[in-house]
Amino acid sequence: MAEETESTGFKAPPGVKVVTSKSQLAANDRPSPEMAAWCLQRKNIIVLKSGTILTADPGSRDVQNCRIAMLNKQIRPGEVLVAAPSLINSLLENLGSIKDYEQIQQDVAEEISGQQKRLRTLVQEAVDADVSDIHMEIRTDVCKIRFRKYGELYLHAEWFPRLGREVAAVAFNKETDHATAHFNPLIPQDAAMPLKVKSGDVRLRLASMPAHGGFDMVMRILGTEKESSIVSLDELGYTLEQIYIIKRAIQMPHGAVLLSGPTGSGKTTTLAACLHLIKNTRKVYTIEDPVEKVVPSVTQVPVNVKTDDRSFASFGRAALRMDPDYIVLGEMRDEDTANVMLRATITGHLVFSTIHTNSAPGIILRLADMGISPVMLSDSNVLVCLIFQRLIAILCPDCKIPLRQAKAHADEMYRWETIFGNEVVDRLYARRPGGCQQCHNTALGGRKVVAEVVWVDEKGREFIQKLDILSWERYLRSMGWHTYKDRAIAMVREGLVDPFDAEALIGEMSITDETKGFDYNAAREQMEKDEARKKRES
Template identity: 30%
Template sequence: MSSLKIGEILVKQGLLKPDQLALAMEEQKKTGQRLTNSIIQLGYLKDNQILRAVEKHFAVPGVEVNTFEIDATVIAMIPKDVCEKNTLIPLQKAGNTLVVAFADPSNIIVKEDLRFITRCRIQAVVGTESAIMSGIEKYYGGSISTKSLNTMGVGDEDDFILSAGPATEVIDQDGGSEDAPIIKFVNSILADAIRKKVSDIHFEPYEKKYRVRFRIDGNLVEATAPPAGTAAAIASRIKIMSKLDIAEKRRPQDGRLKVRTKAKEMDFRVSVLPTLWGEKVVLRLLDKSNLQLDMTKLGFEEDDLKIFKSTINLPQGMVLITGPTGSGKTTTIYSALAELNQPDVNISTAEDPVEFNLEGINQVQMNPDIDLNFSSALKSFLRQDPDVVMVGEIRDLETAEIAFKAASTGHLVVSTLHTNDAPGTVIRLTEMGVAPYIITSTVNLIVAQRLVGKVCESCKAPVEVPAQTLMNLGVPQAEIGDYKLMRGKGCANCNNTGIKGRLAIYELLAMTEKMKEAILKGASTGQLRFLAREQGMRTLRRSALLKLKRGVTTIEEVLNASVKDT
């Protein structure tokens, strides 16, 4: 309840004079405490008088919270952050009814969310703000052990610890099954996703159904789905775990949460989006144990790897990694930073978001609320004596100008752009407003990339396809006999998809003298591509075909990840 509202209630009922309210509000500003505390300390009213006033105003039974001895299992039903945010505290549970003391019991949305979270009927009573906050401090302290937040389908040995900030919620398996089916369901989905090495989880509400999908090795597959009526409860549960606003259902929200089992720790990036039939929630799994920092295992061909390694070890200049979202750019950049991460090298990164923590690297999370963006972070980096700077993305001319300035003044700059191929990156920069002479004097290498699925090693088998099919992909007729195609039959190891894991395909455009000359003359994307191929650039399609030739990937993956060379 706002300070103004409680003050108005007390004045309206004749318990407080307007000048007393003004003095109490002044005292509140000085001390930072709640208005009711100031009123009591100034001797204007007692706590029980305030309680009777709010009881009368809301026409809800009033309770003295400090007279209750609250059971730990009841406290565990509602997380501490929800109690603090909404000034409420659970008092007791009888059957399927949970009695909750509110400072403002008129908030219907919060009561509805609590019903979804706890799966109980909520009986609202009113208490004073000071008594409720004292109760929260007494019963919750710094953290909360929530026995009711049990897991379903996690396995006998896996207890979860969920944290999204300073406090940690311990999720035990011994809670009553009737209390928290939504909590159990969400936990089981998270556990299943971790086991299956899922990259993203989609919770999608529709008019007559609710769908849950996993993205595994680039493909979306349906998972166990709950009834459509649970959509709001599932969204609320995930928002609580991510420290998001459960009452806000109109705007998109972003957050993070952490899950730790006895076997593994996992970070999740959370995105909540209001849709026609409810809130769609997508969780991105940030599995550091799956982060591949060994460049030799990313998918580089041997000659391309030599070029990439030698370029990132130059003392200054710029390396650009390009491709759409989900093409593996972050992994490539992190592998480059890991290669450069030595005791005598100072590395700073500006990321949105920071996906993985890298020991020895100064990583900065962007925060638009305080104007901490890529350009402002870059300006600060240049005063931090950096050797290597990584910018998550060059999105505008201001960021580009600072990045190019850094790259031309003794720093190695690594960044990304969203372009379709390496030659197109040059045109994208010029369209952004970067002068061609700056590009040619600063950029050392442009790397375009995509991801292709790998044929499952457990169930792969030779497969024959017509020669014409390979020729349609761009395979020269003379090379067709060299192709040893493989396909996964489908097994438990690959979820019966035939695909297990992914590799990158790369296209490297080096800034040679001829390339610089062409850029300065205003060459088109097509002309730059022709020149680059003439100078030995292996296109994305050619890189994909080499993996097809060795039986590492499939024709479908080649078609999905690349276009035919013209």
């Protein structure tokens, strides 16, 4: 051994024990893979898994550098042992080629690639700006990024199309829940994407659609940690009378409470607010695709609607065997799910579900359309309460301007006066062009629910059995019921909503009372008056 050390010019310092063979090391203490590339580069040092450093020259600068490199990799440097160069060389040879390790390092670095970082930054920007959706419009010349806030889109950034394509592909291929499908911009695709960004965990839903000259990708922000607090029905915009009806429905021993509205109308938030009203001595199962809002004290079950054995219906049937008091079926989109709802109500449970319709009474027609018989629908055990909701843009309280001062409304003033009366128009407000700092120049202060809530009573069931929705609505109106359109107009009257924003939601506010029949004469007179006024003014 002494000969060998001499032949390599190695002289151990006097009085220092030299490690000359592997057998002198702890049995499992192999060279550290994390430090392998570094050691292979230096060729005179080996770092073991325990943090022990083997070197022929303990006083060299390399040992200091090695300690720093280890600390950078969060490895704690251990003791420094003097080792024979032959041992170091043999350990280095066993490590293999430096190329192998560089590949590993690159792979690790690529796990969070530039595109993934860009995706995270984009999502973080959206979360910071409190937007609901990120629209990426990728075309041959440009990729437009638009954010939706309070229901309206605004341009956030413009990227090179290549970056847009890469970020979209990375989102689908590397970040989504089910890594089954490969991103293909030529077909419509959708997926759920949990993402960790600086501010915390964000859940998103991705959807893509081919378009002329490229494709669109939309990322909907389902929930962030920040907004996981439950908002009350009152804060959402439900009226006291509507809240009374919903609370009464929740106290029913069995039946169905159905909530309808278009996509993105805040149904999930309302559902969470309803569930929050349930006493925690009750067992609640929610079947959702995916879980959008975490509600404490509730068992939330995610389903995958793409596979039959994990559908709303099959999970709903399973939940019925779990001794529940309340069952929430995320979405009723087929006869199968509707039948689970019926079975649950008849076996003594209160069921909540959402459905897509254009009005609360319209829920009946939708269910009939799914194949549920009118006799079943009018059974007194089945339907309790029907809710329909939409979201309306609320004026920014800091910068809204009196309607009469709004240039955008100058041409419509006569119409508003006809609908609301002169005195009321004096108290109405409009958006200020350009907004203010408080509202990020949107001129809006958020969105509120405009809803209609129907309590299904004995009389109502008679209409339901005949599927006579028109007569039912007439009856409801005679009982003082208000539609979501009435609610939107009431909010204009309160000076909370710009009349144009109300019309964007409910259509043109009519000057004739359509429940009494459309008045063609009144419409003609109105047109003539308008024309005469315009002539006068010009």
